Amino acid sequence: MSLRQHARRTKRTLANAFIANYGRYMQYSRIIDQINRRPLLHSFTRKNSNVPSFPTREAMWSFIASRAPAAIDYLEFGVHQGHSILYFAEQNSSINSRFFGFDCFTGLPEDWNSNYKRGHFDTGGRMPKAVDSRVEIVVGMFQETLPKFTLNFKTNNKIVVHLDCDLYSSALYCLTKLDAILPTGTVLIFDEFGDVLHEFRALNDYISSYRRGVKVICSHDDFFTIAVELL
Numbered sequence: 001m002s003l004r005q006h007a008r009r010t011k012r013t014l015a016n017a018f019i020a021n022y023g024r025y026m027q028y029s030r031i032i033d034q035i036n037r038r039p040l041l042h043s044f045t046r047k048n049s050n051v052p053s054f055p056t057r058e059a060m061w062s063f064i065a066s067r068a069p070a071a072i073d074y075l076e077f078g079v080h081q082g083h084s085i086l087y088f089a090e091q092n093s094s095i096n097s098r099f100f101g102f103d104c105f106t107g108l109p110e111d112w113n114s115n116y117k118r119g120h121f122d123t124g125g126r127m128p129k130a131v132d133s134r135v136e137i138v139v140g141m142f143q144e145t146l147p148k149f150t151l152n153f154k155t156n157n158k159i160v161v162h163l164d165c166d167l168y169s170s171a172l173y174c175l176t177k178l179d180a181i182l183p184t185g186t187v188l189i190f191d192e193f194g195d196v197l198h199e200f201r202a203l204n205d206y207i208s209s210y211r212r213g214v215k216v217i218c219s220h221d222d223f224f225t226i227a228v229e230l231l
Contacts, residue, residue: 030197037196040204045223048216057191058087060220064160064187064227065091067217071157072097077142077174078164078191079103080121082128088160089132096157099135100149101128102142109141112166112198142170146177153181163199164191171202179210186230187217194224203228 054060061084071094076085079101089099107122127137138145142165159182163171171190190199207214213231220226 034196037201041194041196041200041223044200048219048223051216052218053222054218054220057084057220057225060218060225060227061087061189062091063218064189068092068158068160068187070094072160073155073157074099074160074162075178076101076162076164077103077170078121078162078166079105079128079137080164081123082130084162084164084191085135086128086130086132088162089130089135095134097134098155098157099132100138101135102138102140102145102149103127104141105139108167110167110169113195116166142174142177146174150177150181159183159186160189161186162189162191163202164189166192166195166198168198168202171199172205175202175206176210179206179212182230184230187227188214188230189225189227191225193226194221 052063054063065088069092072092074085074088074092074097076088076099079085080103082101085099085101089097105123105125105127107119108116109118111117112120127139130137138149161174161178161182163174165171165174175188188203190203193199193203203214206212214228215231216226216228218227
């Protein structure tokens with residue numbers, strides 16, 4: 001065996017040993033996970049760079065609402081003070097539209113990141129006040145309220161789902177639980193899509209597991225906020 005061949009074999013042996021033992025001795029690194037997932041987001045944005053981009057979330061919401069001027073069923077997860085659900089209700093005048101807002105109003109159930117810890121967004125249990133009778137607030141954890149909702153949910157309206165729940169666990173749970181009632185053409189809005197460890201990851205895991213496709217229809221803030229249509 002030549003010296004060069006021996007060096008190559010030694011290099012392969014050391015590399016295989018490192019890979020085999022990495023999970024045994026190294027702790028999970030959130031930073032490394034983010035770095036690994038970032039190219040996936042960059043590839044996604046490059047692929048969809050031709051979609052309309054808006055300077056504000058409200059401008060993007062108005063564009064989405066203009067694409068569905070007839071009756072809709074709007075489901076929002078993460079209501080907080082109600083800005084977005086009330087905005088969508090104002091944009092759609094159909095008397096047959098329904099707007100459902102899901103939130104526990106006690107803040108995040110777990111840490112999102114170093115800036116948004118468990119309990120952040122707590123409103124002290126205060127719900128937004130809606131004078132529009134089409135708006136219904138569903139109070140509680142998604143895992144507690146969504147099973148009953150999906151069991152009784154029936155509609156012929158176009159469905160718009162706004163995922164503003166920030167967390168991977170919350171976004172993935174909502175997507176998987178709603179899948180059976182989401183037809184082709186359903187619009188999904190992700191408010192923090194640019195967080196690769198949470199909403200971006202949740203959408204990718206959902207479409208790969210449930211064999212769904214998506215078409216991006218618009219974005220805001222360099223794809224940190226996006227809307228897609230289920231195929």
